[in-house]
Amino acid sequence: MKKIKILIIGKKSFLTKHYLNNSKLKNIDVVNRNLLNKKNLDDYSHILNFSLDPKNKTHNYNLTNKLDKEICELIKGKEIIYVLPSTRLVYGNSKIKIYKESKINTKNQDIYEINKKKIENEVLKLRKKNYLILRISTILAYDYFKRSLFITTVLRNLKRINSIIIDLEINTYKDFITIEMLSQILDKLINKKITGVFNLSSGIPIKVNDLAMNILKGYGKGKIIYKKKLKKNKSFLLNNSKLKKKIRFNISKKYILNYGKSLGKKLINA
Numbered sequence: 001m002k003k004i005k006i007l008i009i010g011k012k013s014f015l016t017k018h019y020l021n022n023s024k025l026k027n028i029d030v031v032n033r034n035l036l037n038k039k040n041l042d043d044y045s046h047i048l049n050f051s052l053d054p055k056n057k058t059h060n061y062n063l064t065n066k067l068d069k070e071i072c073e074l075i076k077g078k079e080i081i082y083v084l085p086s087t088r089l090v091y092g093n094s095k096i097k098i099y100k101e102s103k104i105n106t107k108n109q110d111i112y113e114i115n116k117k118k119i120e121n122e123v124l125k126l127r128k129k130n131y132l133i134l135r136i137s138t139i140l141a142y143d144y145f146k147r148s149l150f151i152t153t154v155l156r157n158l159k160r161i162n163s164i165i166i167d168l169e170i171n172t173y174k175d176f177i178t179i180e181m182l183s184q185i186l187d188k189l190i191n192k193k194i195t196g197v198f199n200l201s202s203g204i205p206i207k208v209n210d211l212a213m214n215i216l217k218g219y220g221k222g223k224i225i226y227k228k229k230l231k232k233n234k235s236f237l238l239n240n241s242k243l244k245k246k247i248r249f250n251i252s253k254k255y256i257l258n259y260g261k262s263l264g265k266k267l268i269n270a
Contacts, residue, residue: 007044010051022183048083056115072126083132089113137201141179167227173205188247199238218264
């Protein structure tokens with residue numbers, strides 16, 4: 001059986017940066033997508049595509065670089081597990097708040113959501129069984145650089161204008177996952193060579209307002225600003241029971257809220 005050796009695509013990726021800092025696995029190489037052809041892919045047990053084509057957020061899928069399809073064709077017939085970090089957005093804006101791995105709503109989705117679902121479908125078609133698709137919940141990590149992610153925007157605004165700006169209804173909840181827990185779960189899935197489609201989340205509903213308040217407590221100052229035009233029906237809770245049948249992990253509401261405080265404390269000296 002091939003030993004665990006990982007190739008991550010996307011040197012500048014948010015996930016690459018934080019996974020490398022938190023993973024306990026040792027045998028990991030990283031490459032930019034334009035240098036992929038310089039690697040002997042047969043050397044690897046897992047290929048993780050953490051690279052994101054910006055066009056996936058703005059263009060029809062046919063106009064994007066289709067990197068996932070390209071990689072899957074390169075490793076066709078090989079016993080390599082292709083790992084695709086996907087998003088809970090593939091479920092669309094369904095009124096159902098608890099989403100199972102197999103239930104997909106294609107109505108009322110923006111172009112990014114549609115493209116991610118098309119990418120998933122291509123991976124499922126081309127890899128047959130050697131794939132690991134992870135529909136990831138909202139990630140928490142200490143990162144305030146210029147990205148459009150929830151936590152980067154929150155921390156950047158708090159540092160820049162002493163405020164957390166939220167454009168959600170005040171009772172909106174999400175099942176946040178910390179980058180440390182995400183990395184721990186991914187390590188276990190890779191070590192056990194698990195394949196399939198899974199929701200990767202805490203499974204714990206936490207109000208965005210409660211998390212923001214704890215970030216402020218850690219930071220020691222600042223305020224929360226709610227925009228007047230609030231976006232409703234944005235709460236979600238992913239069903240992670242399928243994942244828990246494969247691996248064990250423990251996470252609590254207290255842990256996530258305390259994590260928010262720790263993010264605020266780290267920001268003080270930034």
